[in-house]
Amino acid sequence: MENVAIARVLAEIGDLLEIRGDNPFKIRAYRNASQVLLDHPERVSGLAAADLRALPGVGKDIAGRVTELIQTGVSTFHQELAAEFPAGLLDVLRLQGVGPKTAALLFRELQVGSIDDLTRALDSGAVRDVRGMGAGKEAQLRKAIDDHQTFAGRHLASEVWKQAHVLLAHLAEGFPDATFDLVGSLRRGAETCGDLDVLATNAPVDVMAHLVGFGRVERVLGQGATKSSVRLVRGLQADLRLVPAISRGAALQYFTGSKAHNIELRDRALRQGLTLNEYGLYRLDDHASVAGETEAGIYEALGLPWIPPELREGRGELEAARTGHLPTLVERSDLRGDLHCHTTATDGKDSIRAMALAARDAGLTYLAITDHSQALAMANGLDEHRALAHAAVVRGIDDELDGITLLTGIECDIRADGTMDLADDCLAQLDVVVASVHSQLAQDGDRMTDRVLRALECPWVDILGHPTGRMLLRREPSGLDIEAVVTAAARLGVAMEINGQPHRRDLHDVHARWARDRGVRIVLSSDAHGVGGFDHLHWATFTARRAGLRPADILTCQALPDLRASLRRHRGAPA
């Protein structure tokens, strides 16, 4: 059983307990444990009972439920809870403005068990007659159902980033002396965002009216003196918070999150006789302010170094900070080269020369040209003959360029049976080979794993490209057994890619951290298909930072001579 499946059951237990009105701390315990399993890189079903218990937030009871799930595929506790309420009530719970009390009330008074039931109840006028409801609540529920149908789901971080900067420009135009900071999951470098969070300081209350007047606002969800929410075009919710300048550090900390990180940090504050909110850090006894103007000051007052936002996910970063084990994370400026891009020879939009100059402008000192191989006929993939001719052209252009070195290469398809799409003697004549799966992604897990393991055995494969094949918000990862692949890659000296295309971000941060810990060397790649594509390295860097990677963990942070020597073809398998 996969971790995500176990985590889903635990989370649902939390939801059902909440509708039942159970102990809120018990509900939190199930949700905590769910998140812990989701973040855990190893398959929990393979853990010994003692190791399961050792996971933070997993105690005797939850460990028992997880063990039952692994052994029988179901949890009797979960089934008993689920039998108390219709399954569709959980959809009602997830509507904006509907919490456990409202869901339980609607079920109890009106037998609402699904969103369809709720729609009927609204149409019949029954909802407004329930005590505690009214015409306002009725309208709110109608809007929530409307939004649920139109705007279900999350948004790709790169899309949110674009909208964020248009919004920031609008805000700054109205209030040039104010400071606006992007916070929330976007600042933490997340892959997708549920909403867009902006913090304002040194601004008057009028900034809220200015937000509401923004041309891209479709609907105002709430407007107050310090907090407003709007729905922008494409369904993205934006929240603006206003605090005094003296509280900017505390507010940055607070609104950057994550929730799990903040809860842990507040807990730490309480144990030190302090209380932390978005305005500052205060002593519990006399409410004297201890810190608040800067974010680093908050952490410092709690006896910790400043923690980079990308690490604030409640995955042990506070303990690492306390004991002086925070890594010095890689930065975009540490990247010296890129080993994955495409040109007009296949499905890229720009020439070899244009790509080289763009890479140089992006601060890189080397670039591998890795067009597709013949299996990708749609992309005009290269056969052996064309691949070698293309390499000769790349070498010729390299001779004419200053300030950047071009490497020859290929992104070679891994065929469905695990053989490489180009002959060994062709691959051997190139500087670098990225091996990737592009077809038959729906293969079952065992076949996909065997396929990739076989490809890694090819001695000319230097890098495994976008290992799981996932497309965020579009396509699930393949059934690949990532543990088996990581183990093989470490043994064989094959590097694994963090592909920076905003839809891929593949490897995922949890897997990247795990691969690094097992001795796999990581490569950050743009997979650029045009001169603008080198921006993707920012997203690859975000993922690497979330994984806790340092420059020393990443091959493409090395200068070219060292990089060459580190590639598998020159280094072979580690001893």
Next chain:
DNA sequence: GCCGTTTTCGGCCCGACTGTTTTCAGTCG
């Protein structure tokens, strides 16, 4: 239900906005 540099029992993060309730509960982030 989990957990312990005060604790194996008694805690468990904190504040803003909305709608309806005339003093606050529910929801959200």
